[in-house]
Amino acid sequence: MTTVGILGGGQLARMMVLAGAPLGLRFVVFDPAADACAGQVAPLQVGAFDDQQALAEFADRVDVITFDFENVPAGSAQWLAQRRPVFPNPDALAVAQDRLSEKTLFQELGIPLPPFADIRSREELAARVAEFGTPCILKTRRLGYDGKGQFRIRGAADVDPAWAELGGQVERTGLILEGFVAFERELSVVAVRARDGEFRAFPLTRNWHVDGVLSASLAPAQVTPAQHEAAIGHARRLAERLDYVGVFALELFCRDGELLANEMAPRVHNSGHWTSEGAETSQFQNHLRAVLGLPLGDTRMIGHACMLNWLGAMPEASAVLSQAGGHWHDYGKQPRDGRKVGHATLREDSPQALAQALEQVGQALGRQSQVGPVVALLRDGSAG
Numbered sequence: 001m002t003t004v005g006i007l008g009g010g011q012l013a014r015m016m017v018l019a020g021a022p023l024g025l026r027f028v029v030f031d032p033a034a035d036a037c038a039g040q041v042a043p044l045q046v047g048a049f050d051d052q053q054a055l056a057e058f059a060d061r062v063d064v065i066t067f068d069f070e071n072v073p074a075g076s077a078q079w080l081a082q083r084r085p086v087f088p089n090p091d092a093l094a095v096a097q098d099r100l101s102e103k104t105l106f107q108e109l110g111i112p113l114p115p116f117a118d119i120r121s122r123e124e125l126a127a128r129v130a131e132f133g134t135p136c137i138l139k140t141r142r143l144g145y146d147g148k149g150q151f152r153i154r155g156a157a158d159v160d161p162a163w164a165e166l167g168g169q170v171e172r173t174g175l176i177l178e179g180f181v182a183f184e185r186e187l188s189v190v191a192v193r194a195r196d197g198e199f200r201a202f203p204l205t206r207n208w209h210v211d212g213v214l215s216a217s218l219a220p221a222q223v224t225p226a227q228h229e230a231a232i233g234h235a236r237r238l239a240e241r242l243d244y245v246g247v248f249a250l251e252l253f254c255r256d257g258e259l260l261a262n263e264m265a266p267r268v269h270n271s272g273h274w275t276s277e278g279a280e281t282s283q284f285q286n287h288l289r290a291v292l293g294l295p296l297g298d299t300r301m302i303g304h305a306c307m308l309n310w311l312g313a314m315p316e317a318s319a320v321l322s323q324a325g326g327h328w329h330d331y332g333k334q335p336r337d338g339r340k341v342g343h344a345t346l347r348e349d350s351p352q353a354l355a356q357a358l359e360q361v362g363q364a365l366g367r368q369s370q371v372g373p374v375v376a377l378l379r380d381g382s383a384g
């Protein structure tokens, strides 16, 4: 009997647990919150991520350790790695936690990306804004997610407000300025690398964000073979350089047909949730297989899939459940403004059938604006 320890007890841990049950796995989830939603499906140990005594207890209960949350202090991950195997390795985690080191690595690997600069003072910010031109985006280097810790600078007059909002974080999280990418679309590669170096990628996913938060994902993304090859090649080089083990996502912007890297997420990813029903093996099970040194599962798609995120509160389930290819995921969380509380995946054999199912769900739930761009793309492959 193998017990997997997961640091972080949110929906990603919850879905990992559900995917690991058929493999006969046991789990212990570690989270600072007593109501962490993975605690509904696995034993939960409540503790702070920097509480060594709690971490030691956790390590004693498990055989191998992984993450649902990438902002576990790198020191804690390193400390645990001296006691139990930790995947992905703490060095890879440390790189992916920091936008500056991650982007520096992209650059070293020849992965195209927008201009970026480490920002340490208001003067440096003003100088770099002048250099990059506007718009551009000031972000925290660490601890930002879902568009939080970001300030869009639309003109030179925004330098002071941006500094007023984020300048206070410069010591704690660091700051990075990025050139703004007027992208046509956003894509992600969700890929997995095994302990023995085997690498597999799911088909590219097309993503739509609203206010910096993922709203919908469609797979397969309609990209050219060259774009597909480039994206997967970038992901593979990244994984090999980091000696990465497990699932990760590489988020990309597509501008004038060219792919530019945005960021890497060192964990299973929201844009890969469709794999639970839309791929031969889900990202969750493939992550566990990688971490445990088991053979990886096939990443091929079954038809066409679209995932819709539910933020704030769960909508009425029956509109999705009544669809032949409708799948419902309620994370068991308390409703809260903007919080990811669940998702649905619609899977169909053809783009036309998927468009129809999405339209019906969008109408029934009053979410035409969420499904609209996906439906338009599916109905007219050349749009968007």
Ligand code: AMP
Binding pocket: 114, 137, 144, 145, 146, 147, 148, 178, 179, 180, 181, 182, 183, 186, 209, 212, 213, 251, 262, 263
């Ligand atoms: P992030 O937290 O970096 O993934 O940003 C969240 C979302 O904000 C992205 O998915 C984009 O929609 C948008 N965004 C972030 N950085 C940029 C950028 N440099 N140019 C244009 N849009 C961006």
